[in-house]
Amino acid sequence: MLANLLLAWFAQHARALPWRQSRDPYQILVSEVMLQQTQVDRVLPKYAAFLATFPNLHALANAPTAEVIRAWAGLGYNRRAVNLQRAAQQVMAQYDGQFPRNVAELRSLPGIGPYTAGAIACFAFEQDVVFMDTNIRRVLQRALVGPDLQVAPPERQLLEQSATLLPSGQGWAWNQALMELGALICTARNPSCAQCPIQRVCRAYSTATPPALPRPLRRVAEGQREAYHGSRRWLRGRIIDALREQPQLSLSQLGPRLKPDYSAADEAWLRDLVVGLERDGLVAMQEDRVGLP
DNA sequence: AAGGCGGGGTG
DNA sequence: CACCCAGCCTT
Numbered sequence: 472m473l474a475n476l477l478l479a480w481f482a483q484h485a486r487a488l489p490w491r492q493s494r495d496p497y498q499i500l501v502s503e504v505m506l507q508q509t510q511v512d513r514v515l516p517k518y519a520a521f522l523a524t525f526p527n528l529h530a531l532a533n534a535p536t537a538e539v540i541r542a543w544a545g546l547g548y549n550r551r552a553v554n555l556q557r558a559a560q561q562v563m564a565q566y567d568g569q570f571p572r573n574v575a576e577l578r579s580l581p582g583i584g585p586y587t588a589g590a591i592a593c594f595a596f597e598q599d600v601v602f603m604d605t606n607i608r609r610v611l612q613r614a615l616v617g618p619d620l621q622v623a624p625p626e627r628q629l630l631e632q633s634a635t636l637l638p639s640g641q642g643w644a645w646n647q648a649l650m651e652l653g654a655l656i657c658t659a660r661n662p663s664c665a666q667c668p669i670q671r672v673c674r675a676y677s678t679a680t681p682p683a684l685p686r687p688l689r690r691v692a693e694g695q696r697e698a699y700h701g702s703r704r705w706l707r708g709r710i711i712d713a714l715r716e717q718p719q720l721s722l723s724q725l726g727p728r729l730k731p732d733y734s735a736a737d738e739a740w741l742r743d744l745v746v747g748l749e750r751d752g753l754v755a756m757q758e759d760r761v762g763l764p
Numbered sequence: 765a766a767g768g769c770g771g772g773g774t775g
Numbered sequence: 776c777a778c779c780c781a782g783c784c785t786t
Contacts, residue, residue, distance in 0.1 A: 502781085504782095505781090506780090506781040506782090507780095508769090508780055508782055508783090509770090509771085509780065509781080510780050511781080513771085514781090545770095545771080546770080546771085547770030547771045548771090549769085550784085551769095551783085554783085581783095582782090586781070586782060586783085587781085587783085604781045605779085605780065605781075605782085606780095606781065607781085646781095654780095654781085659778080660774085660778080699771085703769095704769060705770080707769080707770085708769095708770055708771075711770095751769090765786100766785100766786085767785090768783105768784090768786100769782105769784095773778105773779085773780095774777100774779080775776105775777090775779105
Protein backbone atom coordinates (compact mmCIF):
# COMPACT_ATOMS: atom_id res chain seq x y z
CA MET A 472 0.00 0.00 0.00
CA LEU A 473 2.74 2.45 0.91
CA ALA A 474 4.49 1.79 -2.39
CA ASN A 475 1.30 2.22 -4.41
CA LEU A 476 0.51 5.55 -2.80
CA LEU A 477 4.04 6.78 -3.12
CA LEU A 478 4.49 5.78 -6.75
CA ALA A 479 1.14 7.24 -7.77
CA TRP A 480 2.08 10.53 -6.16
CA PHE A 481 5.51 10.48 -7.79
CA ALA A 482 3.99 9.90 -11.22
CA GLN A 483 1.91 13.05 -10.72
CA HIS A 484 4.30 15.37 -8.93
CA ALA A 485 7.85 14.47 -9.82
CA ARG A 486 10.01 17.38 -10.86
CA ALA A 487 11.46 17.08 -14.35
CA LEU A 488 15.07 17.10 -13.17
CA PRO A 489 17.54 16.67 -16.01
CA TRP A 490 19.24 13.58 -14.56
CA ARG A 491 15.85 11.89 -14.41
CA GLN A 492 15.59 12.11 -18.18
CA SER A 493 18.83 10.18 -18.64
CA ARG A 494 20.06 6.64 -18.15
CA ASP A 495 23.61 7.44 -19.26
CA PRO A 496 25.82 6.26 -16.40
CA TYR A 497 28.26 9.11 -16.99
CA GLN A 498 25.55 11.73 -16.68
CA ILE A 499 24.10 9.97 -13.66
CA LEU A 500 27.51 9.78 -12.03
CA VAL A 501 28.08 13.51 -12.48
CA SER A 502 24.69 14.35 -11.00
CA GLU A 503 25.09 12.04 -8.02
CA VAL A 504 28.52 13.34 -7.10
CA MET A 505 27.35 16.93 -7.39
CA LEU A 506 24.35 16.14 -5.23
CA GLN A 507 26.42 14.77 -2.37
CA GLN A 508 25.57 17.16 0.45
CA THR A 509 24.48 19.77 -2.04
CA GLN A 510 20.91 20.89 -2.77
CA VAL A 511 19.22 20.32 -6.09
CA ASP A 512 18.66 24.01 -6.76
CA ARG A 513 22.33 24.78 -6.50
CA VAL A 514 23.37 21.82 -8.63
CA LEU A 515 21.02 22.48 -11.55
CA PRO A 516 22.90 25.30 -13.29
CA LYS A 517 26.31 23.77 -12.60
CA TYR A 518 25.21 20.41 -13.94
CA ALA A 519 24.27 21.72 -17.36
CA ALA A 520 27.45 23.74 -17.62
CA PHE A 521 29.62 20.84 -16.52
CA LEU A 522 28.15 18.47 -19.09
CA ALA A 523 28.57 21.08 -21.78
CA THR A 524 32.26 21.35 -20.91
CA PHE A 525 32.82 17.61 -20.33
CA PRO A 526 30.17 15.88 -22.45
CA ASN A 527 31.35 12.33 -21.88
CA LEU A 528 33.65 10.08 -19.90
CA HIS A 529 36.51 10.50 -22.34
CA ALA A 530 36.38 14.28 -22.21
CA LEU A 531 36.42 14.34 -18.43
CA ALA A 532 39.15 11.74 -18.06
CA ASN A 533 41.46 13.59 -20.44
CA ALA A 534 40.80 17.15 -19.29
CA PRO A 535 43.35 19.12 -17.27
CA THR A 536 42.41 18.69 -13.62
CA ALA A 537 42.58 22.46 -13.25
CA GLU A 538 39.67 22.77 -15.68
CA VAL A 539 37.60 20.29 -13.70
CA ILE A 540 38.25 22.21 -10.49
CA ARG A 541 37.25 25.43 -12.23
CA ALA A 542 34.02 23.86 -13.42
CA TRP A 543 33.33 22.91 -9.81
CA ALA A 544 33.25 26.53 -8.61
CA GLY A 545 30.26 27.23 -6.40
CA LEU A 546 29.59 23.61 -5.48
CA GLY A 547 31.91 23.22 -2.50
CA TYR A 548 33.69 20.09 -1.30
CA ASN A 549 36.23 20.54 -4.07
CA ARG A 550 37.78 17.13 -3.52
CA ARG A 551 34.69 15.75 -5.19
CA ALA A 552 35.86 17.27 -8.46
CA VAL A 553 39.24 15.55 -8.20
CA ASN A 554 37.70 12.22 -7.28
CA LEU A 555 35.12 12.48 -10.03
CA GLN A 556 37.82 12.86 -12.63
CA ARG A 557 39.83 10.02 -11.08
CA ALA A 558 36.75 7.84 -11.22
CA ALA A 559 36.35 8.67 -14.90
CA GLN A 560 40.01 7.83 -15.50
CA GLN A 561 39.62 4.56 -13.63
CA VAL A 562 36.61 3.53 -15.71
CA MET A 563 38.62 4.27 -18.84
CA ALA A 564 41.70 2.38 -17.65
CA GLN A 565 40.20 -0.58 -15.79
CA TYR A 566 36.88 -1.04 -17.55
CA ASP A 567 37.77 0.05 -21.06
CA GLY A 568 35.40 2.99 -20.80
CA GLN A 569 32.39 0.80 -19.98
CA PHE A 570 30.88 1.55 -16.60
CA PRO A 571 30.74 -1.42 -14.25
CA ARG A 572 27.14 -2.28 -13.48
CA ASN A 573 27.30 -3.85 -10.07
CA VAL A 574 27.42 -2.04 -6.77
CA ALA A 575 30.65 -3.62 -5.52
CA GLU A 576 32.64 -2.52 -8.56
CA LEU A 577 31.09 0.93 -8.58
CA ARG A 578 31.95 1.22 -4.92
CA SER A 579 35.63 0.76 -5.71
CA LEU A 580 35.75 4.02 -7.67
CA PRO A 581 37.11 7.06 -5.80
CA GLY A 582 34.44 9.28 -4.27
CA ILE A 583 31.76 6.65 -4.77
CA GLY A 584 30.47 5.32 -1.47
CA PRO A 585 27.52 3.13 -0.58
CA TYR A 586 24.92 5.70 -1.54
CA THR A 587 26.36 6.74 -4.90
CA ALA A 588 27.14 3.18 -5.97
CA GLY A 589 23.56 2.16 -5.31
CA ALA A 590 22.22 5.26 -7.00
CA ILE A 591 24.17 4.59 -10.20
CA ALA A 592 23.16 0.94 -10.26
CA CYS A 593 19.55 2.00 -9.80
CA PHE A 594 19.23 5.26 -11.73
CA ALA A 595 21.47 4.41 -14.68
CA PHE A 596 21.07 0.63 -14.93
CA GLU A 597 17.58 0.39 -13.42
CA GLN A 598 18.47 -2.31 -10.95
CA ASP A 599 16.22 -3.05 -7.99
CA VAL A 600 18.77 -2.09 -5.36
CA VAL A 601 18.23 -0.12 -2.16
CA PHE A 602 20.49 2.50 -0.58
CA MET A 603 20.27 5.22 2.00
CA ASP A 604 20.50 8.96 1.87
CA THR A 605 19.26 11.74 4.10
CA ASN A 606 15.84 11.91 2.41
CA ILE A 607 15.22 8.17 2.25
CA ARG A 608 16.32 7.78 5.85
CA ARG A 609 13.98 10.47 7.12
CA VAL A 610 10.98 9.30 5.08
CA LEU A 611 11.34 5.65 6.07
CA GLN A 612 11.97 6.50 9.69
CA ARG A 613 8.88 8.64 9.93
CA ALA A 614 6.68 6.33 7.91
CA LEU A 615 7.76 3.04 9.44
CA VAL A 616 9.02 3.94 12.91
CA GLY A 617 7.40 7.15 14.06
CA PRO A 618 7.91 10.86 14.60
CA ASP A 619 10.85 10.68 16.97
CA LEU A 620 13.97 10.84 14.84
CA GLN A 621 16.08 10.48 17.96
CA VAL A 622 15.27 6.78 18.27
CA ALA A 623 16.89 5.72 15.04
CA PRO A 624 16.83 2.06 14.02
CA PRO A 625 20.05 0.64 12.62
CA GLU A 626 20.71 1.57 9.00
CA ARG A 627 20.67 -2.08 8.03
CA GLN A 628 17.14 -2.45 9.30
CA LEU A 629 15.79 0.44 7.26
CA LEU A 630 17.51 -0.90 4.18
CA GLU A 631 15.90 -4.29 4.71
CA GLN A 632 12.47 -2.68 4.97
CA SER A 633 13.10 -0.62 1.88
CA ALA A 634 14.05 -3.79 -0.03
CA THR A 635 10.90 -5.52 1.21
CA LEU A 636 8.65 -2.65 0.18
CA LEU A 637 10.32 -2.08 -3.20
CA PRO A 638 7.91 -3.22 -5.93
CA SER A 639 9.75 -5.68 -8.12
CA GLY A 640 11.00 -4.11 -11.33
CA GLN A 641 10.36 -0.58 -10.09
CA GLY A 642 13.48 0.16 -8.12
CA TRP A 643 14.14 3.30 -10.13
CA ALA A 644 10.77 4.85 -9.32
CA TRP A 645 10.79 3.60 -5.73
CA ASN A 646 14.07 5.24 -4.84
CA GLN A 647 13.37 8.41 -6.82
CA ALA A 648 9.98 8.70 -5.17
CA LEU A 649 11.34 8.28 -1.65
CA MET A 650 13.87 11.00 -2.28
CA GLU A 651 11.32 13.27 -3.94
CA LEU A 652 8.90 12.92 -1.07
CA GLY A 653 11.70 13.75 1.36
CA ALA A 654 12.67 16.80 -0.66
CA LEU A 655 9.19 18.21 -1.33
CA ILE A 656 6.82 17.01 1.41
CA CYS A 657 8.53 15.06 4.18
CA THR A 658 11.09 17.76 4.82
CA ALA A 659 13.36 17.90 7.84
CA ARG A 660 11.67 20.99 9.22
CA ASN A 661 7.98 21.80 8.81
CA PRO A 662 6.96 18.76 6.78
CA SER A 663 3.78 19.27 4.75
CA CYS A 664 1.90 16.34 6.25
CA ALA A 665 -1.42 17.74 5.04
CA GLN A 666 -0.34 17.21 1.43
CA CYS A 667 1.40 13.92 2.03
CA PRO A 668 0.28 11.01 -0.14
CA ILE A 669 1.22 8.39 2.43
CA GLN A 670 -0.22 10.02 5.53
CA ARG A 671 -2.76 7.19 5.89
CA VAL A 672 0.00 4.65 6.39
CA CYS A 673 2.54 6.88 8.13
CA ARG A 674 3.40 6.12 11.73
CA ALA A 675 4.63 9.61 12.40
CA TYR A 676 1.42 11.13 11.06
CA SER A 677 -0.97 9.02 13.12
CA THR A 678 0.92 9.80 16.29
CA ALA A 679 1.89 13.27 15.25
CA THR A 680 2.50 15.78 17.93
CA PRO A 681 1.32 19.34 17.33
CA PRO A 682 3.82 21.61 15.67
CA ALA A 683 6.32 23.02 18.06
CA LEU A 684 5.79 26.57 19.21
CA PRO A 685 7.88 29.17 17.48
CA ARG A 686 11.19 29.62 19.17
CA PRO A 687 11.70 32.60 21.41
CA LEU A 688 13.50 35.37 19.63
CA ARG A 689 17.18 35.17 20.30
CA ARG A 690 19.16 38.26 20.86
CA VAL A 691 21.02 39.05 17.69
CA ALA A 692 24.63 38.69 18.67
CA GLU A 693 26.03 40.79 15.87
CA GLY A 694 29.62 40.63 16.97
CA GLN A 695 30.19 36.88 17.02
CA ARG A 696 28.40 35.84 13.88
CA GLU A 697 31.42 34.45 12.14
CA ALA A 698 32.88 31.14 13.16
CA TYR A 699 33.25 29.90 9.61
CA HIS A 700 34.84 33.03 8.20
CA GLY A 701 38.55 32.64 8.80
CA SER A 702 38.36 28.93 9.54
CA ARG A 703 40.62 26.41 7.90
CA ARG A 704 37.80 25.31 5.65
CA TRP A 705 37.11 28.85 4.59
CA LEU A 706 40.78 29.53 3.90
CA ARG A 707 41.07 26.41 1.75
CA GLY A 708 38.13 27.64 -0.29
CA ARG A 709 39.70 31.07 -0.67
CA ILE A 710 42.96 29.54 -1.92
CA ILE A 711 41.19 27.45 -4.55
CA ASP A 712 39.13 30.46 -5.61
CA ALA A 713 42.26 32.56 -6.00
CA LEU A 714 43.89 29.86 -8.11
CA ARG A 715 40.82 29.54 -10.30
CA GLU A 716 41.57 33.09 -11.42
CA GLN A 717 45.36 33.14 -11.24
CA PRO A 718 46.89 29.91 -12.55
CA GLN A 719 50.10 30.36 -10.58
CA LEU A 720 50.78 32.27 -7.41
CA SER A 721 53.73 32.41 -5.07
CA LEU A 722 53.10 32.05 -1.37
CA SER A 723 53.92 35.71 -0.87
CA GLN A 724 51.29 36.64 -3.46
CA LEU A 725 48.74 34.24 -2.05
CA GLY A 726 49.13 35.20 1.60
CA PRO A 727 47.80 38.77 1.41
CA ARG A 728 44.71 37.53 -0.40
CA LEU A 729 43.81 35.46 2.66
CA LYS A 730 45.03 37.67 5.45
CA PRO A 731 45.32 41.43 4.99
CA ASP A 732 48.26 41.75 7.39
CA TYR A 733 50.09 38.75 6.01
CA SER A 734 53.81 38.78 6.67
CA ALA A 735 56.73 36.46 6.14
CA ALA A 736 56.14 35.12 9.63
CA ASP A 737 52.89 33.59 8.39
CA GLU A 738 54.54 31.46 5.75
CA ALA A 739 54.62 28.27 7.81
CA TRP A 740 50.92 28.65 8.47
CA LEU A 741 50.16 29.18 4.79
CA ARG A 742 52.41 26.34 3.71
CA ASP A 743 50.53 23.99 5.99
CA LEU A 744 47.26 24.88 4.25
CA VAL A 745 48.83 24.39 0.84
CA VAL A 746 50.31 21.03 1.81
CA GLY A 747 46.89 19.89 2.92
CA LEU A 748 45.39 20.92 -0.41
CA GLU A 749 48.25 19.22 -2.23
CA ARG A 750 47.53 15.99 -0.37
CA ASP A 751 43.95 16.22 -1.60
CA GLY A 752 45.11 16.65 -5.19
CA LEU A 753 43.63 20.13 -5.35
CA VAL A 754 46.87 22.06 -5.89
CA ALA A 755 50.35 21.36 -7.13
CA MET A 756 53.45 23.08 -5.86
CA GLN A 757 56.62 23.66 -7.78
CA GLU A 758 59.44 25.73 -6.40
CA ASP A 759 57.63 28.41 -4.44
CA ARG A 760 54.68 28.66 -6.76
CA VAL A 761 51.25 27.17 -6.23
CA GLY A 762 48.76 26.30 -8.93
CA LEU A 763 45.85 24.08 -9.76
CA PRO A 764 47.11 20.65 -10.84
C1' DA B 765 33.18 6.16 15.98
C1' DA B 766 34.72 10.83 14.94
C1' DG B 767 36.19 14.76 12.29
C1' DG B 768 37.25 17.13 8.22
C1' DC B 769 35.56 18.82 4.08
C1' DG B 770 32.14 24.34 1.22
C1' DG B 771 29.04 27.05 0.82
C1' DG B 772 24.63 28.91 0.72
C1' DG B 773 19.75 29.00 2.19
C1' DT B 774 16.37 28.99 5.91
C1' DG B 775 13.77 29.64 10.42
C1' DC C 776 22.85 31.85 15.33
C1' DA C 777 21.79 26.71 14.55
C1' DC C 778 20.41 23.65 11.30
C1' DC C 779 20.06 21.58 6.82
C1' DC C 780 21.68 19.66 2.42
C1' DA C 781 20.86 12.91 -3.29
C1' DG C 782 28.10 11.61 1.45
C1' DC C 783 32.85 10.15 1.40
C1' DC C 784 37.29 9.43 3.27
C1' DT C 785 40.82 9.22 6.77
C1' DT C 786 42.23 8.48 11.40
